[in-house]
Amino acid sequence: MPSIRVLSHAFRAWRRNMKWAKHEPETPYLADLLSGSPVCLHVGASDGRHSYVMTQVAPDARIYAFEPSAFTFEVLKLCLSWHGIADQVTPIHAAVSDMPGELLLVTPKKTSGRMGRAYAFVAEAPPEGKVRPDLEDTGVELQPTPVVTLDGYCRAHGVTRVDFIRMDIEGAEQKALKGAEHVIDRDLPHVLLEIHPIMLESRFGGSAEAVIDIFRSRGYRMFALNGDRLEERTTVAPDVPWKDYFFVHPSRAPNLPDGVFKARMAA
Template sequence: MPSLRVLNHAFRAWRRNRAWAKHEPETPFLADLLSGAPTCLHVGASDGRHSYVMTQVAPKAVIYAFEPSAFAFEVLKLGIAWHRMGKQVTAIHAAVADKPGELMLVTPKKSSGRMGRAYAYVAETKPNGPARPDLEDTGMETQMTPVVTLDAFCADHAIDRVDFIRMDIEGAEQRALEGAALILDRDHPHVLLEIHPPMLQARFGGSGEAVVDLFLKRGYRMFALDGVRLEERTTLVADLPWKDYFFIHPSRAARLPDGVFKARMAA
C-alpha cells in the first residue's frame, strides 16, 4: 500500500494533469512533434506529467518512463494507473547514464525543510558541503539506484526505433546522451532536453557546450523558447542555471506533423 505522502503527491499530480496546469512552457509544442504511433523515452520521468502529455497528443504512442527515485517511482506508477495509461506507458525504476550499474541519488533538502525532489541527481559518492552548487539547501538524503544506458535498454527490449526523447536529469544529460549514441545515430529522434550548465561542470565534469556539440555534429538543429516565440539557436542562452532546448534532425523534418517545427525546418 503506498504511503500517505505518495498518495498525496500522486493526487496533486493527477489533478494538475487533468487541469493542464503547471506544465512547462515547452509542453504545448509536443503536439508539433508527435503523431502516429511514436516510440518515446521519458528520462527523469518524475510524476509522469510529460508522459501524460505524450499520451494525449499521440494516443498511440509507446512510452518508456525512467525514474531513479523510489518515492517518485511510486508516484509515477499511481499516475499511470489513475490516468489509465498502462497500455502505453511502462515505468522503469532506474537512472540513465553512459554505463550500467548503480549510482547514488542525491536529493537536496530545501530551506523550507521539504525535500527538493525535482532537484535530485545521481552521483558516485555523497558530495561534501552543499548538495548542489546552484541552490541554497540545508542538507540532503541519499539512496542507491540502478542505472541503465538507453542503447542497452533498447537493445535488450527489442526497441528498434526511437522517435522522441524527453530528458530532464539535473546535469547527467551529457553522460546519458553518450549512452544513447547508437539511438541518436540510427534514429535521429526529436529531443526535448533540459540542459544544466552549472551542474554539468560542478558535478559531472562536462559542459553545456559539449551537450550542444553532441547534437550539432550530428546535423541537428536547435530551438528554444524566447518568451512564447520559438527561436533557432546554435548556442545556449547565457547565464541561466538550466533551460529546455529542442533538437530536430533534418532527416525527420518531412515526417513532422503540420506545425511550427515543420515550418521552421522547411525555412
Template sequence: MASLRVLGHAFRAWRRNRTWAKHEPETPYLADLLSGAPVCLHVGASDGRHSYVMTQVAPQARIYAFEPSAFAFEVLQTTVAWHRLGKQVTTIHAAVGDKPGEMLLVTPKKTSGRMGRAYAYVAETRPNGPARPDLDDTGMDVQPTPVITLDGYCETHGIGRVDFIRMDIEGAELRALMGAVAILDRDRPHVLLEIHPDMLKARFGASGEAVLDIFRDRGYRMFALNGDRLEERTTLVPGLPWKDYFFIHPSRAAKLPDGVFKARMAA
C-alpha cells in the same frame, strides 16, 4: 500499498493533468512533434506529467518512463494507474547514464525543510558541503539507484525505433546521451532536453558545449523558447542555470506534423 505522501503527490499530478494546469511552457509544442504511434523515452520522468501529455497528443504513443527516485517512482506508477495508461506507459526504476551499474541519488533538502525532489541528481559519491552549487540547501538525502543505458535498454527489450526523447536529469545529460549514441545515430529522434551548465561543470566535469556537440556532430538544429516565441539557436542562452532546448534532425523534418517545427525546418 502506497503511502499517504505518495498518494498526495500522485493526486496533485493527476488533478493538474486533468485540468491541464501548471505544465512547463514547452509542453504545448509536443503536439507539433508527435503523431501516429511514436516510441518515446521519458528520462527523469518524476510524476509522469510529460508522459501524460505524450499520450494525449499521440494516443497511440508507446512511452518508456525512467525514474531513479524510489519515492518518485511510486508516484509515477500511481499516476499512470489512475490515468489508466498502463498499456501505453512502461515505468522503469532506474537512472540513465553512459554505462550500467549503480550510483547514488542525491536529493537536496530545501531551506523550507521539504525535500527538493525536482533537484535530485546522480553522483558517484556523497557530495561534500552543499548538495548543489546552484541553490541553497540544508542537507541532503542519499540513496542508491540502479543505472542503465538507453542503448542497452532498447537492445535488451527489442525497441527497434525511437521517435522522441524527453530528458530532464539535473546535469547528467552528457552521460545519458553518451549511452544513447546508437539510438541518435540510427533513428535521429526529436529531443527535448533540459541542459544544466552549472551542474554539468560542478558535479559531472562536463559542459553545456559538450552536450551541444553531441547534436552538432550529427547535424541537428536547436530551438528554444524566448518568452512565448520559439527561436532557432546555435548556442545556449547565457546566464541561466538550466533551460529546455528542442533538437530536430533535418532528415525527420518532412514527416513532422503540421506546425511550428515543420515550418521552421522548411525555412
C-alpha cells in the same frame, strides 16, 4: 498499499494534469513533434507529466519512462494508473547514464524543510561541500539507485525504433546521451532536453557546449523558447541555471506534423 505521502503526491500530480496546470511552457509544442504511433523515451520521468502529455497529443504513443527515485517511482505508477495509460507507458526504476550499474541519488533538503525532489541528481559518492550551486539546502538524502544506458535498455527489451526523447536529469545529460549514441545514430529522434550548464560542470565534469556538439555533429538544429516565440539557437541561453531545448534533425522534417517545427525546418 501506497503510503499516504505517495497518494498525496500522486493525487496532486494527477489533478494538475487533468487541469493542464503547471506544465512547462514547452509542453504545447509536443503536438508539433509527435503524431501517429511514436516510440518515446521519458528520462527523468518524475510524476509522468510529460508522459501524460505525449499520450494526449499522440494517443497511440509507446513510452518508456525512467525514474531513479524510489518514492517518485511509486508516484509515477499511480499517476499512470489513474490516467488510464499504464498500458502505454512502461515505468522503469532506474537512472540513465553512460554505464550500467548503481549510483547514489542525491536529494537536497530545502531550507523550507521539504525534500527538493526536483533537484535530485546522481553521483558516484556523497557530495562534499555545497550540494548544488543553484540551491540553498540543509543537507541531503542519499538513495542507491540502479543505472542503465538507453542503448543497453533498448537492446535488451527489443526497442527497435525511438522517435522522441524527453530528458530532464539535472546535469547528467551529457553522460546519458553518450549512453544513447547508438539510438541517436540509428533513429535521429527528436529531443527535448533540459540543459544544466552549472551542474554539468560542477558535478559531472561536462559542459553545455559538449552536449550541443553531440547534436550539432550529427546535423541537428536547435530551438528554444524566448518568451512566447520559438527561436533557433546555436548556444545555450546566458544567465539561466537551466533551460529546455528542442533538437530536430532535418531528415525527420518531412514527416513532422503540420506546425511550427515543420515550418521552421523548411525555412
